[in-house]
Amino acid sequence: MTRFRTLDDAGALRGKRVLVRVDLNVPMDNGRVTDATRITRVLPTIREVIEAGGRVVLLAHFGRPKGKPNDTESLRPIAEAVQKELGRPVAFAADCIGEGAAEAVARLRDGDVVMLENTRFHAGEEKNDPDFVRALAANGDVYVNEAFSASHRAHASTEGLAHVLPAYAGRLMQAEIEALSKGLEAPSRPVLAIVGGSKVSTKIDLLQNLVAKVDALVIGGGMANTFLHATGLPVGKSLCEKDLAGTALRIIEAAREANCAIILPVDAVVAEEFKAGAPHRTYGIDAIPEAGMILDIGSQSVERIAAALNDARTLVWNGPVGAFEFAPFDQGTVAAARHAAERTRAGKLVSVAGGGDTVAALNHAGVAGDFTYVSTAGGAFLEWLEGKPLPGVDALRLKA
Numbered sequence: 427m428t429r430f431r432t433l434d435d436a437g438a439l440r441g442k443r444v445l446v447r448v449d450l451n452v453p454m455d456n457g458r459v460t461d462a463t464r465i466t467r468v469l470p471t472i473r474e475v476i477e478a479g480g481r482v483v484l485l486a487h488f489g490r491p492k493g494k495p496n497d498t499e500s501l502r503p504i505a506e507a508v509q510k511e512l513g514r515p516v517a518f519a520a521d522c523i524g525e526g527a528a529e530a531v532a533r534l535r536d537g538d539v540v541m542l543e544n545t546r547f548h549a550g551e552e553k554n555d556p557d558f559v560r561a562l563a564a565n566g567d568v569y570v571n572e573a574f575s576a577s578h579r580a581h582a583s584t585e586g587l588a589h590v591l592p593a594y595a596g597r598l599m600q601a602e603i604e605a606l607s608k609g610l611e612a613p614s615r616p617v618l619a620i621v622g623g624s625k626v627s628t629k630i631d632l633l634q635n636l637v638a639k640v641d642a643l644v645i646g647g648g649m650a651n652t653f654l655h656a657t658g659l660p661v662g663k664s665l666c667e668k669d670l671a672g673t674a675l676r677i678i679e680a681a682r683e684a685n686c687a688i689i690l691p692v693d694a695v696v697a698e699e700f701k702a703g704a705p706h707r708t709y710g711i712d713a714i715p716e717a718g719m720i721l722d723i724g725s726q727s728v729e730r731i732a733a734a735l736n737d738a739r740t741l742v743w744n745g746p747v748g749a750f751e752f753a754p755f756d757q758g759t760v761a762a763a764r765h766a767a768e769r770t771r772a773g774k775l776v777s778v779a780g781g782g783d784t785v786a787a788l789n790h791a792g793v794a795g796d797f798t799y800v801s802t803a804g805g806a807f808l809e810w811l812e813g814k815p816l817p818g819v820d821a822l823r824l825k826a
Contacts, residue, residue, distance in 0.1 A: 429824040430603055432595045433474060436568060440479030441536055445566035446471065446596065447583050449573040450486040450504050459507040463802065464575075466511055471572050471596035472539065473512075481534040483565055484508070484541040485522060485583045487576065493549030505541040516541055523548065523561035531565045545583045552581050559586035572596030574603070575803035577818025578810075588821035595822050603819065605799030606810055609742045609778035610639055618738035620731070620762065622647030622745030623783065626670050630677075632744070635813040637681040637688075642734050644689045646727075646747025646758070651720055653678070653690055659711055662696070662718040689734055693724030695748070695755060702752040722748030723758035731762045735769055743779040744811055746787040760791040767793035780807035 448468045453460045475482050489499035502518055509516035515538075519530035522542035530540050542565070545551040550558025559582045563569075569591040571577065576584050577599075587593065595603065610617070617640040621629060626649045636643055645653055648665035655661050656671035656678075681688045692711050696718035697704040708724040709715070723731075727747075735741065743766070750756040769775035779788060780801030788794040801807040806816060 430595050430600070430819070430822045431593060431824055432600045433471070433570065433597065436570075436592070436594045438478070439475055439568065442480050442567040443483055443531055443534070443565060444475050444480040444568045444570055445483045445485055445562070445587065445591065446475065446570045447485045447573045447576075447587070449575045450484075450501070450508070451488055451576075452504060452507070454503070457503050459504060462507060462511055465504075465508055467598050467802070468572050468596070469512060471570065471598060474597065475570070476514075476537045476539065479536040480568075481531070481536060482539040483531055483534075484516075484539065485545055485562065486541070486573075487546040487551070487581075487583070488544050489546070491544060491546050493546065493552070495543075495547045499544055499546075501541055501544050508539075508541060512539070514539070519543060521547070523558070523564070527565055545581075550582055552579070554580050554582050554586045556586070558582045559590060563587055563590045566591055569593045570596045571818055571822060572598050574599045574801075574816075574819065575806050578806040578814070578816045580817035584818035585821050588818070593822055599819075599822075601799070602801060602803065605778050605801070606807075608776050608798070609740060610811070614739035614776060616641035616738050617740045617742065618642045618644065618734050620644040620646065620741065620743040620745070620747065622649065622747045622759075623781075624648035624665060626652045626667050626674060629745075630670075630673060631812040631814070632808065633677050634680065635811065636742075637677060637686045638684050639813075640686055640742070642687040642689060642738070643681060644731055644734060644747070646691065646723060647745055647749075648720075649745075650691055650747075653688075654711060657690075660714045660716070661720060662714045662716050663698075664714070664718070664720040689730055691720075691723045691727040692730060693726045694720040695722035695724055695758070697721055697755075700749070700752075703754070704752075706754065721752070722755040728758055728761045732765045735762070735765055735775065738769075738775060741766055741775055741777040741779075742811065743777070744781045744784055744808065746783055750783075750787045750790060756787075756790065759787050763788055763791040763793050767791075767796035770798055771796055780804075780811075
């Protein structure tokens with residue numbers, strides 16, 4: 427596993443200004459944070475720096491203000507939410523660079539915390555402008571990246587700062603890197619991937635990368651219909667990207683060459699309407715009626731996934747295998763998730779999952795807490811699965 431600089435390598439922090447880049451792009455309603463999950467997940471690093479006598483300077487973005495100040499995307503109410511969750515004062519500066527930011531940082535004493543205003547209020551953030559990087563760095567002695575979910579972008583506060591200040595991964599970033607390394611970089615084999623979701627077009631790079639790295643690949647959700655169609659099977663009125671049949675066949679061929687088993691549904695739960703509680707029945711995958719829509723995998727397909735999980739030592743999961751948002755079309759995803767959780771609890775499986783719909787599905791199944799690691803990183807998690815470089819992470823690597 428590649429080594430990264432973490433807080434364990436940072437040395438004494440007492441009296442130092444520690445720029446901590448966090449992702450606090452949290453859901454808001456009428457100026458109030460409605461879900462504090464992203465706040466609570468970065469608290470351990472903030473508290474560790476506080477306890478070490480460091481002076482915490484929080485950097486974050488919110489929304490897409492396009493390089494200009496915007497009151498509706500200010501971090502001020504989020505600073506108040508951080509203060510509530512942290513249980514100690516969090517000062518706020520109305521800019522992230524310049525005189526106001528410098529004065530707010532200068533007022534800090536050991537163990538104090540200040541949040542600087544939205545980094546994206548400056549065009550230099552997303553451009554990774556060297557002058558903006560230096561302006562941010564002027565308020566810190568040490569840089570800690572605790573924003574894995576924003577580290578797939580080479581922005582000033584996620585990548586640029588790591589090249590001008592001593593830079594380290596925070597504890598959440600460290601946990602994410604270690605979990606993902608167990609998933610694909612240095613996994614226990616056999617490795618099983620479950621990939622679902624609605625469209626093949628959004629996950630071509632992902633599938634092409636995975637077939638070269640895993641031992642078996644379950645394809646579910648709407649995207650499985652494209653593969654079924656490509657192999658000559660009827661899919662009725664199901665969601666299907668028929669123009670990508672050639673792509674699906676090339677992925678199947680690449681999997682064959684890499685000795686990766688492709689696992690597609692063998693039966694499906696079918697309805698004529700896409701809504702909760704719609705009349706439905708299960709068909710063999712070669713007998714889907716013309717007026718039917720595939721909305722979930724059937725019991726035989728669930729059994730095939732369970733058997734693959736029983737054989738696997740490592741699981742990487744991205745995307746539900748059915749329309750889990752609508753009962754009863756959630757049953758396949760729930761059954762697979764619960765079986766994976768059972769294997770994980772028994773110490774027989776390392777399970778790493780991520781992506782917005784995946785997290786929601788695991789929460790729906792009541793097993794998110796039983797997986798080895800569940801990433802909330804969204805785009806960064808997906809790009810890691812696709813084998814793409816993550817600039818903010820790569821900047822923390824220890825050089826050989």
